Amino acid sequence: xxxxxxxxxxxxxxxxxxxLLSFVWTPFDVTGVSxxxxxxxxxxxxxxxxxxxxxxxxxxxxVGARTSLAVALVAVGIGVGAGVPLGLLAAARGxxxxxxxxxxxxxxxxxxxxxxxxxxxxxxxPSAVNAILAIGIFNIPVxxxxxxxxxxxxxxxxxxxxxxxxxKGRARISVEHVLPNLASLLIVQGTIQFSLGILAEAGLxxxxxxxxxxxxxxxxxxxxxxxxxxLAPHVAIVPGIAIVLTVLGLNLLGDGFRDALDPxxxxxxx
Amino acid sequence: xxxxxxLSVRLHGREVLSGIDLPLPPGTITGLVGESGSxxxxxxxxxxxxxxxxxRTAGAVTLDGxxxxxxxxxTLNGLRGRRIGMIFQEPMTALNPLMTIGDQVAEVLVRHQGxxxxxxxxxxxxxxxxxxxxxxxxxxGLYPHQLSGGQxxxxxxxxxxxxxxxxxxxxxxxxxxxxxTQAQILDLLRGLVRDExxxxxxxxxxxxxxxxxxxxxxxMQAGRIVEHGPTEALFRTRAHPYTxxxxxxxxxxxxxxxxxxxxTAILRVTDAVREYTLPRPTPLAxxxxxxxxxxxxxxxxxxxxxGLVGESGxxxxxLTRAIxxxxxxxGGRIELDGEAVTDRMPxxxxxxxxxxxQDPYGSFDPRWRVDRLVAEPFHLTGRPRDWRDRVAExxxxxxxxxxxxxxxxxxxSGGQxxxxxxxxxxxxxxxLVVLDEAVSALDVQVRAQVLDLLADLRRRHGLAWLFISxxxxxxxxxxxxxxxxxxxxxxxxxxxxxxxxxxxxxxxxRLVAATPVIPAGWIA
Numbered sequence: 001x002x003x004x005x006x007x008x009x010x011x012x013x014x015x016x017x018x019x020l021l022s023f024v025w026t027p028f029d030v031t032g033v034s035x036x037x038x039x040x041x042x043x044x045x046x047x048x049x050x051x052x053x054x055x056x057x058x059x060x061x062x063v064g065a066r067t068s069l070a071v072a073l074v075a076v077g078i079g080v081g082a083g084v085p086l087g088l089l090a091a092a093r094g095x096x097x098x099x100x101x102x103x104x105x106x107x108x109x110x111x112x113x114x115x116x117x118x119x120x121x122x123x124x125x126p127s128a129v130n131a132i133l134a135i136g137i138f139n140i141p142v143x144x145x146x147x148x149x150x151x152x153x154x155x156x157x158x159x160x161x162x163x164x165x166x167x168k169g170r171a172r173i174s175v176e177h178v179l180p181n182l183a184s185l186l187i188v189q190g191t192i193q194f195s196l197g198i199l200a201e202a203g204l205x206x207x208x209x210x211x212x213x214x215x216x217x218x219x220x221x222x223x224x225x226x227x228x229x230x231l232a233p234h235v236a237i238v239p240g241i242a243i244v245l246t247v248l249g250l251n252l253l254g255d256g257f258r259d260a261l262d263p264x265x266x267x268x269x270x
Numbered sequence: 271x272x273x274x275x276x277l278s279v280r281l282h283g284r285e286v287l288s289g290i291d292l293p294l295p296p297g298t299i300t301g302l303v304g305e306s307g308s309x310x311x312x313x314x315x316x317x318x319x320x321x322x323x324x325x326r327t328a329g330a331v332t333l334d335g336x337x338x339x340x341x342x343x344x345t346l347n348g349l350r351g352r353r354i355g356m357i358f359q360e361p362m363t364a365l366n367p368l369m370t371i372g373d374q375v376a377e378v379l380v381r382h383q384g385x386x387x388x389x390x391x392x393x394x395x396x397x398x399x400x401x402x403x404x405x406x407x408x409x410x411g412l413y414p415h416q417l418s419g420g421q422x423x424x425x426x427x428x429x430x431x432x433x434x435x436x437x438x439x440x441x442x443x444x445x446x447x448x449x450x451t452q453a454q455i456l457d458l459l460r461g462l463v464r465d466e467x468x469x470x471x472x473x474x475x476x477x478x479x480x481x482x483x484x485x486x487x488x489x490m491q492a493g494r495i496v497e498h499g500p501t502e503a504l505f506r507t508r509a510h511p512y513t514x515x516x517x518x519x520x521x522x523x524x525x526x527x528x529x530x531x532x533x534t535a536i537l538r539v540t541d542a543v544r545e546y547t548l549p550r551p552t553p554l555a556x557x558x559x560x561x562x563x564x565x566x567x568x569x570x571x572x573x574x575x576x577g578l579v580g581e582s583g584x585x586x587x588x589l590t591r592a593i594x595x596x597x598x599x600x601g602g603r604i605e606l607d608g609e610a611v612t613d614r615m616p617x618x619x620x621x622x623x624x625x626x627x628q629d630p631y632g633s634f635d636p637r638w639r640v641d642r643l644v645a646e647p648f649h650l651t652g653r654p655r656d657w658r659d660r661v662a663e664x665x666x667x668x669x670x671x672x673x674x675x676x677x678x679x680x681x682x683s684g685g686q687x688x689x690x691x692x693x694x695x696x697x698x699x700x701x702l703v704v705l706d707e708a709v710s711a712l713d714v715q716v717r718a719q720v721l722d723l724l725a726d727l728r729r730r731h732g733l734a735w736l737f738i739s740x741x742x743x744x745x746x747x748x749x750x751x752x753x754x755x756x757x758x759x760x761x762x763x764x765x766x767x768x769x770x771x772x773x774x775x776x777x778x779x780r781l782v783a784a785t786p787v788i789p790a791g792w793i794a
Binding site: 157158159161162163164165166167168177180181 | 594595596617620621623624625627628629632633634635636637646647648649650694
C-alpha cells in the first residue's frame, strides 16, 4: 500500500523534475545537430545515447517530458473542469438536465476519439495546443459519467437528507457533501486519464499531428525511431520506457492518494 | 449432530471468542443473544467455516465426530449449504438481483446434488411452497425486486433449507423486517425445525423474540457464553449479572415526561395527499397512481410526544418527508407553528423542525468532522460567533465528550452516532423533532440509554416529538399518544395506553399481537 504510493511519487517526481529542469538546463542543446555523433549507443557523455541527428537522447527525453506532461495535465484539467460539474448537475437535478447531459455525452462517445482528434488537428493544423483540445474534449464525458454514476447513490443517503433538512440547496449539497465523497474516485480516474493523455499525445505526435518539430515529444521520438529500431534499439527503447514509467508512476500515485485521503481507510492503515 | 466444543478464536492477536461450548441438537432452536460485538456472529461464522483471514482457532466444531476446523476449504465447500445452511439479516442484498428466485434455489440443488434442471426446478417449487410462496402468486420466474423484504427472506430460507441441512444458522433474520412480517418468518422457522428435525441457531439481540421461539438460550458477553440453559428456566433465574442487565435494559421504560401539552398546535396536517405515478404496465396504458398518503389529518401539540406506527409500506416515510418539507403534497396542507410547510419554506420556519434518522451509519458524511456535522443546521439560522461552544454544549447534553469535535464519524459506535445525530437535531433549538426509527438499529442497553436521554431532553426543552416506528414497545416507552397508519390513512388515534391495551382497528390488533413479548410470569 504505502510502497505503491512512495514508488508512484518517486516516478512521477522524476518525470516532473526532468520537465522542470529542462527549462533551465539540459546536458546538450536539443536543437544541436551533430551528424558525426548519430545513433551512438549509451555512453558516459550521452547516458541515453544519441538519435539519428546526433542529438543527445537524455536532453530530448527531458524536454519531451515537458510536452507530454503539459498536454496530459491540461487535457485532464479540461475534462475535470467541464465534466465534473456536468455530472454533479445531472445527478442533483435529474429529469431533463440529466437527459441533456447524458445524451450529449453519448454523442461525444459515439465518435472514435482518435478520429475526432485527427479531424480537429486536420481542420486547425497540427500543434500541441490542438492536441490538448482534442484529448481534453474526450475527457469531458468520461468525467461526467463517472461523477454522475457515483453521485446518484450518494443522493439517496440519509446525510444528504439531513443537509436538506438543514435548508441547503442542491448546488450547495453537491459541492459540500457529494463532491468530497467522490474525490477518491475522481483522483483515480484523473490519474488514469492523465496516463491515457500521455499515450494519446504520443499517438498523435507519432502520426505527426501533435507537437511539431523541432519541439521534442515522447511520441515523436518513438515515431522517428521506428525505422531505426534494428539499427539502434535504444532510440525507441528510451522514450518507450519514459512513457511506461511515467504512466505507471501516475497510476500508483492515484491509488495511493485515494487510500491516503479517505478518513476511514486512513484509520485502518495507521 | 453438530456441536461446538471449547472453541476459541484469535483475530490479529486479540481473543474474540474464548471457550465456547454450544451443543446444537437436532429439532431444537438455540437462541444466541448478546450486544453487538459480543461475538454472536463470529461464533456463527466459525461454525460455517467463514472466519475472516488471519483468524486462529482452537477447540472444535464437530459434525458426525469430524472436526470442521481441520477440514480443507474444498471439503468445507461441499458441507456448506448441504449440511449447514445460513440466512442473513439483510434480505435486500442476500439474493442475486439478476437471477430468478427459482434459479437461485435450483442452483443449490444442481451444485450439491447434481440434479438435472427439471428435477431441481421441481424441488425448488416444492421448497418455495414450503416457505409460504405458493403458485400462482409466486412462479419460479420472479426476480427478487418483484418481492417484498419478507418474501425475499422467505426465498433466502428456501435456499438455505433446499438440501435439508442438519443445522440452519439465522443471523438476525427478522431485524430488518416489520413486526407482523417478523412474526410470520419466526412461525415459518419454528415449523421448519419441527417438521424437518434440523437444528436452528438463532442469533438475535431481541430477548422477546428468543422467549417466543427458542428451546434453549445462550447469553454471550465479550466473546464468552456467560449463561446457557433452557429458555424459561434461564429467563426466570437470570443467574449471571450480565443477563440481569440485559433484561433490565429490555424492560426499561424512561421516566415519563408527562408535561401537560400546551393548547397550541406545533404541527397540523390537514387532508394530506401524496401520490406517485408508477411506470406504465403496457406501452399505451395510463400511468397507474400510487397514493402513498391518502387524506391524512393529524395534530401535534406543543411539547407533545406522539408515536406513529404502521407496517412497512404504509406511507409513514412519505408522510415524514412531507412534514420535513422535502416533498411536495398533491393535496391538503401541512402547517408548522401556523405557517405552511412546503419544499421551499423559508429557513426561519425550517429551523423549527429537525430530524433523527434510523441508520446511524448513513446519517453522517464520512468526510466531515463531528463539529462541522453537528453545526450543519446553523445554515438555517446563521452560524453564531460562539458556534463551537454551542456544539460542545449540545454534545455535552447527549453525553459525548467535547474532544469528539475534531474526530471523524467512523470513530464512534452506533449508539454514540445516534447521540451525535440527536445533538445535531437539537443545535438550532427546534420546536418539533421527527425521530424516524431512531433507536431501531441499537442494542437494548444502548437503546435504553438513548430513550432516557430523549425523555430527559424533552423535559428540559419542552420539545414535541414525532416518533416513527414499527416497534410498539419503543413507542409505548416514549410517547403520550399513538397514531396508527395503514395504506396511507390514519386508522387509529388515541393515548398510548388506550391504543396498545385496547386496540380497536384490525391493523392495530395485528401489530399488537405480532409484537414479541416475554411472558409476564417469567420476569416477575
